[in-house]
Amino acid sequence: MPSQQVFNGKDGAVYTTSNGAPVKEPYAAQKIGFNGPLLLQDFHHLDLLAHFDRERIPERVVHAKGAGAHGYFEVTHDISDLTCAALFNKVGNRARTTIRFSTVGGESGSADTARDPRGFAIKIRTEEGNLDWVFNNTPVFFIRDPAKFPHFIHTQKRDPQTHLKDADMFWDYLSQNPESVHQVMILFSDRGTPDGYHQMHGYSGHTLKFINAKGEWQYVQVHVRADKGFKTLTDEQAGKLQGTNPDYGIQSLFEAIEKGEYPSWTVYVQTMTAEQAEKFRYNVLDLTKVWPHAEYPLRPVGKIVLNENAQNYFAEIEQAAFSPSHLVPGIEASADPVLQSRLFSYPDTHRHRLGVNYQQLPVNAPVVPVANFQRDGFMAFNNQGPRPNYQSSILPLSYKAKAYEGTDERHETWIGNARLQLSEINELDFEQPRALYKKAMDQTARDHLISNLAGHLGGVKSPVVKARQLSVFAAVDQDFSDAVAKAIGHPSVKPLPAAPAEKLLRLKTNIGLVQTIQ
Ligand code: HEM
Numbered sequence: 082m083p084s085q086q087v088f089n090g091k092d093g094a095v096y097t098t099s100n101g102a103p104v105k106e107p108y109a110a111q112k113i114g115f116n117g118p119l120l121l122q123d124f125h126h127l128d129l130l131a132h133f134d135r136e137r138i139p140e141r142v143v144h145a146k147g148a149g150a151h152g153y154f155e156v157t158h159d160i161s162d163l164t165c166a167a168l169f170n171k172v173g174n175r176a177r178t179t180i181r182f183s184t185v186g187g188e189s190g191s192a193d194t195a196r197d198p199r200g201f202a203i204k205i206r207t208e209e210g211n212l213d214w215v216f217n218n219t220p221v222f223f224i225r226d227p228a229k230f231p232h233f234i235h236t237q238k239r240d241p242q243t244h245l246k247d248a249d250m251f252w253d254y255l256s257q258n259p260e261s262v263h264q265v266m267i268l269f270s271d272r273g274t275p276d277g278y279h280q281m282h283g284y285s286g287h288t289l290k291f292i293n294a295k296g297e298w299q300y301v302q303v304h305v306r307a308d309k310g311f312k313t314l315t316d317e318q319a320g321k322l323q324g325t326n327p328d329y330g331i332q333s334l335f336e337a338i339e340k341g342e343y344p345s346w347t348v349y350v351q352t353m354t355a356e357q358a359e360k361f362r363y364n365v366l367d368l369t370k371v372w373p374h375a376e377y378p379l380r381p382v383g384k385i386v387l388n389e390n391a392q393n394y395f396a397e398i399e400q401a402a403f404s405p406s407h408l409v410p411g412i413e414a415s416a417d418p419v420l421q422s423r424l425f426s427y428p429d430t431h432r433h434r435l436g437v438n439y440q441q442l443p444v445n446a447p448v449v450p451v452a453n454f455q456r457d458g459f460m461a462f463n464n465q466g467p468r469p470n471y472q473s474s475i476l477p478l479s480y481k482a483k484a485y486e487g488t489d490e491r492h493e494t495w496i497g498n499a500r501l502q503l504s505e506i507n508e509l510d511f512e513q514p515r516a517l518y519k520k521a522m523d524q525t526a527r528d529h530l531i532s533n534l535a536g537h538l539g540g541v542k543s544p545v546v547k548a549r550q551l552s553v554f555a556a557v558d559q560d561f562s563d564a565v566a567k568a569i570g571h572p573s574v575k576p577l578p579a580a581p582a583e584k585l586l587r588l589k590t591n592i593g594l595v596q597t598i599q
Pocket of ligand 1: 140141142143144147182183199200201202215216217222227230284285286287401402403419422423426427430431434
């Protein structure tokens with residue numbers, strides 16, 4: 082890392098106290114006589130214990146277990162028609178990049194091959210500041226209303242009393258919130274158990290906005306596709322590895338890079354104008370839906386290569402602080418409420434996990450100078466010297482932020498009303514899961530999905546929860562639900578009632594553009 086000291090054992094370093102004084106014997110505590118008590122004057126010993134006592138910082142509340150590495154992002158195609166971000170203004174531009182991959186629900190010591198979505202967090206250090214793309218390895222998510230997130234996460238973690246993971250909690254939430262079914266079906270396919278961290282795709286999931294130099298904007302979805310394809314493990318392989326090598330993902334990433342087998346990805350965007358969004362079958366801000374590739378083709382942008390392992394995991398990966406709100410001019414968040422909520426949540430948790438000056442840590446510090454009026458706080462090691470700490474008329478800071486105009490306010494209004502419908506389930510919610518099951522999956526994939534689901538849902542004790550989740554699957558496809566039911570010895574269940582899509586689509590047409598699609 083820039084400004085990160087490299088200790089490689091060959092630097093002739095002398096063992097010292099934390100204030101840099103040489104120590105003669107690292108393994109000895111000072112004491113009186115042969116068996117006497119220890120001495121308070123022994124700063125080396127006291128400091129050693131005191132520092133050790135404070136070694137642990139809070140682990141991430143989600144995505145606690147992970148692995149990461151450094152490399153670069155290179156622009157391979159001109160997209161200046163889409164965005165004025167300086168990174169994308171020339172083919173061949175390169176930016177130093179760090180990626181952290183993670184599982185979601187488990188603690189920092191949990192197994193890398195657990196059935197879980199994977200985090201795919203990318204920090205691209207551009208000359209206009211750091212651009213973080215905090216993605217997952219799935220194109221959709223469980224929720225589209227951020228108010229549900231903490232409740233949802235609690236049900237995927239441990240029971241407050243037993244401190245055990247609990248299949249009833251897990252399915253109780255999902256069966257009550259059927260908009261999750263698309264992500265649930267991906268999770269219980271073999272994509273839920275990727276082969277390591279570096280052999281999978283990443284997706285923005287959210288709709289972003291790219292703005293060009295003329296102030297014109299488009300909706301964008303970003304896809305980061307592994308050049309060697311998305312490799313998965315079967316449930317059996319993943320389960321075995323949980324016991325034999327819980328750090329399988331960390332190890333395989335580290336070893337691939339050490340061997341020079343650098344993982345690489347091609348970055349694509351899908352784009353949609355505001356006008357197209359109004360005609361789109363789904364709400365463009367609904368995180369549970371994908372944009373069909375046939376209608377919105379993937380357009381190549383660049384590549385990412387990871388070619389450098391961290392010298393120090395804690396400093397360079399654990400302390401890395403990614404946020405969807407770390408954006409650069411020309412790339413903005415859309416009004417997707419889950420994304421809007423995340424813009425707050427990540428810097429908030431970083432201030433708790435790493436401190437108010439987390440952006441000054443070497444792994445997080447932008448490669449360009451930071452100049453603002455933030456001062457002090459714990460660990461302010463770049464406190465901006467004598468520069469004024471207010472907007473001074475004598476020694477002003479110069480402001481150079483890119484300005485663009487022309488955002489289509491009308492569409493923002495349309496977006497505003499979409500929020501009201503977020504928790505309402507309708508027939509459209511089952512179309513894409515149905516296509517996933519009937520068209521995207523082959524018979525083997527379907528068989529794996531059914532047996533993976535049966536393995537988990539079969540452990541639910543509550544008959545209400547079991548039947549309700551089967552009714553969600555029946556809304557996707559009756560045969561699918563019946564196959565899961567048969568595998569867990571349950572009678573067939575009818576689909577849950579959902580509002581008809583036609584009614585909602587008509588509602589949209591009647592009210593015109595100022596209404597949601599759903
Ligand atoms: C990590 C909140 C949804 C991807 C985290 C963390 C929080 C959080 C608090 C821990 C960050 C840290 O301690 O460094 C939320 C909230 C969400 C949400 C409130 C919804 C309301 C999502 C979605 C995605 C996502 C939809 C992907 C599309 C990630 C990733 C990490 C993460 C990749 C790990 C970052 C790292 O490696 O440091 N999230 N999250 N999250 N989240 Fe989310």
